[in-house]
Amino acid sequence: MRLSRYFLRTYKEAPRDAQTPSHILMHRAGMIQKLTSGIYNYLPLAWKTIKKIEAIIREELDRRDCQEVLMPAVQPSDLWEESGRWNYYGPELLRFKDRKNADYCLGPTHEEVITDMVRRNINSYKQLPVNLYQIQTKFRDEIRPRFGLMRGREFIMKDAYSFDTDDEESKKSYQKMYEAYTDIFTRCGLRFKAVDAATGAIGGDMSHEFQVLAETGEDEILSCSKCKYAANVEKAVTVRDIKKPADAGKCEVSEVHTPGAKTIDEITDFLKKSADHMIKTLIYLIDDEPVAVLVRGDLEANEAKVQSSLGASAVFPADEETVKNVTGAEVGFAGPLNLKEDIKILVDEQLYAYTDMVCGANKTDYHLTGIDPERDIKPFKVGDFTFAHPGEKCPHCEGTLESYRGIEVGQVFFLGDKYSKAMNCNYLDRNGKEKPIVMGCYGIGVGRTMAAAVEQNHDEYGIKWPAAIAPFEAVVLPLQSNKEEVMDLAEKFYSELQAAGIDTAIDDRKERAGFKMNDADLIGYPLQLIIGAKMIEQGLVEIKERSTGEKREVKIEDAVNEITSNLAKLKNQ
RNA sequence: CGGGAUGUAGCCUAGUGGCUAAGGCGCCUGCUUUGGGAGCAGGAGACCGAAGGUUCGAGUCCUUCUAUCCCGACCA
Numbered sequence: 001m002r003l004s005r006y007f008l009r010t011y012k013e014a015p016r017d018a019q020t021p022s023h024i025l026m027h028r029a030g031m032i033q034k035l036t037s038g039i040y041n042y043l044p045l046a047w048k049t050i051k052k053i054e055a056i057i058r059e060e061l062d063r064r065d066c067q068e069v070l071m072p073a074v075q076p077s078d079l080w081e082e083s084g085r086w087n088y089y090g091p092e093l094l095r096f097k098d099r100k101n102a103d104y105c106l107g108p109t110h111e112e113v114i115t116d117m118v119r120r121n122i123n124s125y126k127q128l129p130v131n132l133y134q135i136q137t138k139f140r141d142e143i144r145p146r147f148g149l150m151r152g153r154e155f156i157m158k159d160a161y162s163f164d165t166d167d168e169e170s171k172k173s174y175q176k177m178y179e180a181y182t183d184i185f186t187r188c189g190l191r192f193k194a195v196d197a198a199t200g201a202i203g204g205d206m207s208h209e210f211q212v213l214a215e216t217g218e219d220e221i222l223s224c225s226k227c228k229y230a231a232n233v234e235k236a237v238t239v240r241d242i243k244k245p246a247d248a249g250k251c252e253v254s255e256v257h258t259p260g261a262k263t264i265d266e267i268t269d270f271l272k273k274s275a276d277h278m279i280k281t282l283i284y285l286i287d288d289e290p291v292a293v294l295v296r297g298d299l300e301a302n303e304a305k306v307q308s309s310l311g312a313s314a315v316f317p318a319d320e321e322t323v324k325n326v327t328g329a330e331v332g333f334a335g336p337l338n339l340k341e342d343i344k345i346l347v348d349e350q351l352y353a354y355t356d357m358v359c360g361a362n363k364t365d366y367h368l369t370g371i372d373p374e375r376d377i378k379p380f381k382v383g384d385f386t387f388a389h390p391g392e393k394c395p396h397c398e399g400t401l402e403s404y405r406g407i408e409v410g411q412v413f414f415l416g417d418k419y420s421k422a423m424n425c426n427y428l429d430r431n432g433k434e435k436p437i438v439m440g441c442y443g444i445g446v447g448r449t450m451a452a453a454v455e456q457n458h459d460e461y462g463i464k465w466p467a468a469i470a471p472f473e474a475v476v477l478p479l480q481s482n483k484e485e486v487m488d489l490a491e492k493f494y495s496e497l498q499a500a501g502i503d504t505a506i507d508d509r510k511e512r513a514g515f516k517m518n519d520a521d522l523i524g525y526p527l528q529l530i531i532g533a534k535m536i537e538q539g540l541v542e543i544k545e546r547s548t549g550e551k552r553e554v555k556i557e558d559a560v561n562e563i564t565s566n567l568a569k570l571k572n573q
Numbered sequence: 574c575g576g577g578a579u580g581u582a583g584c585c586u587a588g589u590g591g592c593u594a595a596g597g598c599g600c601c602u603g604c605u606u607u608g609g610g611a612g613c614a615g616g617a618g619a620c621c622g623a624a625g626g627u628u629c630g631a632g633u634c635c636u637u638c639u640a641u642c643c644c645g646a647c648c649a
Contacts, residue, residue, distance in 0.1 A: 012598060012610065013585045017642045037641065092648065109649055143574080143647055151648090159649095199649085207649095317646090411649070443649070480607050514609035521609090532608055542608095 001472070003507045007044050010519050020216050022454035023148030025463050029523045031471075038145025038153030042447075045523065048471040049450050050156065054135055056187050056468065057158050057444060060180045066131040066160055071113045073137060077103035079112040083422050088313055094141045106139035111419050111441060114161045118437065119425035125165050128427060128437070129173055133160035135446065147216070149451040150407065156447045162440040165429065167416070170438040174206070174414050177442045181210050181410050184444070189466025189573070190453060193406065195221050196231035198304035199413060206414035210444075211406030212452040221406045222388055226399030234304035237384060238392035238401060242353045244374070251356035251370035253337075259365045262332025264297040267367060271358060274298075279351060279359035279371060281334040283318040283326055286310060290318055290326045294336055294377070295348040297358075299386045306346060309383050327362040335360035335368060336377045344380035347373065352382075407452040408445075415439040457547070463524030464547045467570035472505040474563055475525040479513040479532045489541075489556070490531050496560045497529075502567060521546065526570050527563055545570075 014024040015034075026032045031046035042050060058068065077095070080086035086093075094106045107113065114132060122128065138157045145153050162173035178194065185192045190212050197209040209232055211221050223230035231237070261270045268275050278297025283290055284306065291310075295301050307315045323331050328340035336345050339362055351357070351373040361368045371377075390403040417436035419425065426434045450469070457464040467473060474497060478490035487508070494506040505525065507516045513532075520528050530542040530551075541559050543566065544551045554562045 009583085009599080010610095011584060015584070016579080016586095019643075034641090089649095090647090111649085140648080144643095144645095146642085413649075441649080482607065512607050512609090512611065514607090514611080516610090517608075518610050530608080534608080 001505045003505055004509045006505070010522055018148065020147040020150065020455065021458050022150065022216075022451040025454055025458055025522070026148065026451070029463060032149065034148075038142060038151070040149060040152060040154075040447075045471040046450070049465070049469050050446060052469045052471075053188060053446055053449055054158070057135065057184055057446070060184045060187070061131075061133055061160065064131075064176055064180050066133050066180075068134060069117075069132050070134050070136060071107070071110050071117070073107050073139065075105050075107045075110075075113055077105065079116055079423075080105065083112050083115075083419055084313075085112070092140050092142065094139050107136075108138055108140040109441075109443075110134070110136075110159055111161070111415075111439075112423070115419045115423045115425045115439070118161075118163055119420075119423065122163065122425075122427055122437065125427055125429050129162065129164045129169060131160060131162045131173060131177075133158060133442075147218075147451075149447040150216075150218070150455075152447065155445060158444040158446055160442040162442070163425075164438045164440075165427065165435070167438055170414060170416075170440055171206075174412060174440045177412050177440065178208060181412060181442070181444070185210055185212070185409065185449075187468055188449060188453065189457075189468050189571075190409075190449075191456060192409070193221060193223060193230050193404070195223070195406070196229075196235045197411060198232060198234040198308060208412050209406075209408045210410035210412075211404075212409050212449075212456055213404055214407055214452060214455040215405055216455050217405035217407040219406045219408055221404045222390060222401040223404055224394040224397065224399040225402055227394060227397040229394050229396045229399075229401075231388075233387055233403075234302060236388035236401065237395050238388045239395055240350065240384075240392075242349055244352060245355045248355045249372050249375045251372055253368055253370045253376065255361055255363075255366055256369055257365060258367045261365075261367070262330075267358060268297070271367070271369070273358060277354060277357050279336065279357050279373070281336060281360055283323045283334055285314075285316045285318045285322060286312045287314055289344075290322055290341065291344045291346060291380075292326075292334070292336060292339065293346045293348075293385055294351060294359075294373075294379075295386050296350055296354070299348070299350070301348075302385055302387050305383070305385050309346070309381060309385070327360070329360070329362050329366075330364045333360040333362060333364055333366065335362050337368060337371075338362050345377065346385055347377055347379040347382045348385040349382055350386065351377075407448065407455060409449045409452050410442070410444040412442045413440060415441055458524075461518070462522030465524045465526055467526040467567060467573075470503075470524065470526050472525050473503045473567055474505075474527040474529060475520050475523075476504065476506040476529045477516050477520055477531065478506075478508065479516065479530065481508070481510045483533050485536060486531055486533050489536060493529055493531070493541075493559060497563060500560055500564055502563065527566060529559060529563060 008030045010030050011028045018024045033041045135158045139154050142153050164170040192212045194208050194210050197207040199207045220233040222236040261267045264275050264278050275298035276296050280295050280297050282293045282301050293301050303315045326341045327334045355372045357371040358369050359371050420436040425437050454463050476490050476494050478486045480486045497504040526546050528544040540553045542553050
């Protein structure tokens with residue numbers, strides 16, 4: 001491509017509202033422009049990178065016998081009512097009506113549509129397994145879109161769905177996709193970790209996230225210093241040595257007047273006891289049912305663990321009115337004893353290492369002291385309902401967990417029969433018996449993958465694209481556009497590099513040398529072939545590798561071979 | 574949805590209630606220049622987010638609305 005004719009404008013300054021490197025640099029490099037909050041134009045340079053990422057995805061999936069389809073972005077509400085998600089998905093689902101007043105939504109994901117498609121076409125075990133995928137624009141009306149393409153409302157996603165006869169077969173499909181994802185992100189040139197993940201509202205009981213490591217990542221990952229264990233902080237578990245205290249059961253429960261002391265801080269001050277001796281009682285609405293979750297006062301409740309422990313679809317902190325109804329007191333005085341309503345109580349296991357604790361009395365301005373959790377609280381379930389922390393012990397070896405920031409670019413889920421049961425997606429087995437198809441689903445954020453690559457590969461001058469997904473693999477930079485011998489040689493290299501199968505741009509704009517070099521660094525072509533008048537006289541040109549900044553002089557006749565082999569090396573890194 | 578901030582040309586910014594809204598980048602014309610975002614001269618481009626209000630006079634003060642961003646809550 002000739003830059004003189006290319007639809008491209010670069011900027012020296014970042015737009016005021018851009019904060020993160022990927023957003024700033026992709027905007028400055030003329031790749032993306034915001035149309036409105038969380039919604040972007042992809043300009044030619046960005047679209048080239050998107051298409052390269054998509055090509056890698058297609059190759060890796062197609063060779064594993066996945067089949068590409070395309071489903072509609074507009075989906076009718078009845079499918080969502082059938083799966084039960086029309087009511088559960090919340091305002092993130094953009095809903096609208098057509099002229100006949102029928103309900104529709106813009107698809108944030110396609111489990112409903114694909115399940116419907118498969119049940120209409122698959123009847124027999126002979127047709128399984130099958131894996132279908134699409135690359136398509138999704139819409140989620142995020143409360144707070146941010147960081148450019150990192151969290152947009154409209155975004156390009158690859159979503160794949162596997163259909164198998166039973167759990168065992170489905171887990172093979174899952175494993176196959178896990179391997180495909182590993183190959184895809186490796187080929188994209190990204191440094192990433194596959195981590196254990198919570199399943200959230202999509203359901204199912206096994207999931208991994210593919211996290212690109214970058215300081216600006218929104219997710220926290222805990223990873224073992226010795227073994228391969230890695231998990232999202234929501235999911236991570238550690239080995240905890242919980243010993244029953246020697247004086248357990250000796251304390252006596254008594255009620256104390258604690259006027260106005262609602263928060264853990266206020267109570268620790270008031271009673272002169274440390275926060276780890278407090279029992280924090282949180283009332284949640286879990287699938288519309290109030291539930292109390294008890295954790296130590298100095299710890300946070302982990303809603304993802306609560307959700308998966310109960311197999312629930314939705315976990316929300318209860319509203320003030322519900323809390324008052326359940327406890328019979330103002331917010332701030334909830335406790336596990338004498339609740340007004342008989343609700344499920346989840347107890348975090350770490351409470352059992354303590355005795356003589358403090359909790360709310362379910363009576364405004366009163367707390368209870370002398371609580372022994374094991375003796376006094378009747379749990380519905382005891383388990384791990386808090387977060388793991390860096391420095392704690394790995395559940396699989398002697399190592400300790402370390403913290404990283406990550407950008408989630410892909411996630412794989414084992415779904416089981418959650419959707420196939422709800423939507424009657426069945427097959428007949430060998431014995432003529434009807435069974436639900438076992439599903440898995442697999443997503444990759446394509447635009448987010450591009451943004452993550454920039455987050456991970458940039459410097460103060462611009463982007464350093466991994467060669468496999470760079471918009472162009474190389475650029476020819478004639479430094480003196482007024483000198484015929486420079487331009488002629490540049491043109492010659494341009495055609496030779498293209499003939500060698502290299503995706504090449506030529507900066508034939510009538511600009512000065514510094515301007516072109518700065519633009520090249522900003523846009524981040526992996527290799528620059530720099531052609532200067534003085535070097536030509538010595539029979540030399542220069543090759544600059546963007547990722548290392550290394551420049552080296554080569555003979556004119558060797559340049560094409562040098563570029564070819566250098567590029568091959570970059571792609572194999 | 575709570576807290577905070579900001580809307581002035583395509584982009585970045587300046588602008589005590591007072592003349593025709595200023596500068597840089599970018600854009601157009603000409604000359605000059607060509608190894609790290611050149612120089613000179615000329616030019617185009619703004620109903621100052623919107624609507625009300627206060628005032629002799631509003632980009633500036635007040636009210637409402639709206640948009641965008643940040644923190645939080647939320648999030649396959």
